[in-house]
Amino acid sequence: MRFLIISFSCLLLASMAHVAHADGMVVDxxxxxxxMPFEREVEWRLVSRQTDQGNVLAQRAGFGGxxxxxxxxxxxxxxxxxxxxxxxxxxxxxxxRWQLVEQGRLWADWGALFELxxxxxxxxxxxxxxxxxxxxxxxxxxxxxxxxxxxxxxxIDSEWETEFRLQYRYRYRAEFQPxxxxxxxxxxxxVGPGFIGLHRFSPKHQLKWEAGFISELSQSGKxxxxxxxxxxxx
Amino acid sequence: MxxxxxxxxxxxxxxxxxxxxxxxxxxxxxxxxxxxxxxVPANKKLRLLIDNQDNTPEEFDSFDLNREKVLYPGRTSVIxxxxxxxxxxxxxxxxxxxxxxxxxxxxxDKNADN
Numbered sequence: 379m380r381f382l383i384i385s386f387s388c389l390l391l392a393s394m395a396h397v398a399h400a401d402g403m404v405v406d407x408x409x410x411x412x413x414m415p416f417e418r419e420v421e422w423r424l425v426s427r428q429t430d431q432g433n434v435l436a437q438r439a440g441f442g443g444x445x446x447x448x449x450x451x452x453x454x455x456x457x458x459x460x461x462x463x464x465x466x467x468x469x470x471x472x473x474x475r476w477q478l479v480e481q482g483r484l485w486a487d488w489g490a491l492f493e494l495x496x497x498x499x500x501x502x503x504x505x506x507x508x509x510x511x512x513x514x515x516x517x518x519x520x521x522x523x524x525x526x527x528x529x530x531x532x533x534i535d536s537e538w539e540t541e542f543r544l545q546y547r548y549r550y551r552a553e554f555q556p557x558x559x560x561x562x563x564x565x566x567x568x569v570g571p572g573f574i575g576l577h578r579f580s581p582k583h584q585l586k587w588e589a590g591f592i593s594e595l596s597q598s599g600k601x602x603x604x605x606x607x608x609x610x611x612x
Numbered sequence: 613m614x615x616x617x618x619x620x621x622x623x624x625x626x627x628x629x630x631x632x633x634x635x636x637x638x639x640x641x642x643x644x645x646x647x648x649x650x651x652v653p654a655n656k657k658l659r660l661l662i663d664n665q666d667n668t669p670e671e672f673d674s675f676d677l678n679r680e681k682v683l684y685p686g687r688t689s690v691i692x693x694x695x696x697x698x699x700x701x702x703x704x705x706x707x708x709x710x711x712x713x714x715x716x717x718x719x720x721d722k723n724a725d726n
Contacts, residue, residue: 415682482692514678552675581707
């Protein structure tokens with residue numbers, strides 16, 4: 379019952395945030411506000427968005443790790459396939475995640491995210507900053523991200539945007555934690571089921587996985603996104 | 613709508629001093645936790661102080677408690693847990709999972725460890 383009440387509250391909150399605006403693919407990943415010292419990881423993410431106009435596929439590969447007790451730095455290369463079926467390198471990105479408070483110390487946990495992205499073939503940049511937030515409710519966890527984005531460059535119009543992401547998961551078992559996810563941006567308000575999990579191979583090696591199927595709700599046309607993320611930590 | 617956003621923001625900012633609980637101390641020595649079982653009161657926020665007396669780092673890991681924390685050698689680390697429903701919550705040391713194991717037992721009776 380509590381799961382349903384919180385889920386409904388999350389949807390209500392996300393709909394209030396629907397004044398948010400952002401271009402491109404809003405569905406990506408909901409970030410958690412935690413950093414583990416000593417941890418390094420390689421990461422691969424995929425988002426496939428199917429609309430009436432066709433399919434857009436984005437993949438990113440990243441490598442990074444903790445640089446101190448509370449910060450992690452990760453670099454990505456992003457590839458995209460457009461409507462013509464051409465897949466190629468689209469952009470580069472560097473991302474800094476900062477855990478602001480000790481987990482469980484405050485009523486909720488806070489972190490911050492800073493990203494800088496450069497498009498590969500055109501003179502276009504994107505800087506993102508925002509808060510990462512997480513709160514436990516018994517065996518469930520509510521995670522929210524709120525981002526402010528600024529785009530600039532000679533080949534694009536400069537603009538400010540906002541994005542909102544939400545994940546409410548039930549920590550059923552380490553390997554399978556079902557969730558509800560919400561993504562909000564310009565002309566996009568998507569909701570759908572997902573799950574995350576992890577498997578530990580040895581004391582210092584583990585694989586995390588995340589997947590979600592998000593349906594856009596504010597438009598009448600077809601707009602479904604499937605996302606998958608794999609992280610190998612060592 | 614602005615007042616709802618303001619109220620929600622204030623709710624997120626509520627600090628922990630509104631509901632702080634007791635401290636419980638554990639020792640990690642020779643890759644073993646002492647005591648291996650600790651009773652705590654249910655439905656309270658608590659602090660686990662873990663004194664790592666080994667010469668190597670350890671990583672406290674508990675899916676049940678939803679916590680991961682690096683325990684540096686020769687230092688005392690603080691892990692904030694709870695409020696917990698009555699029950700057993702297993703934890704282990706990720707670098708010595710066969711030996712460094714323990715359980716937090718949350719109970720509503722008054723026999724919780726001091």
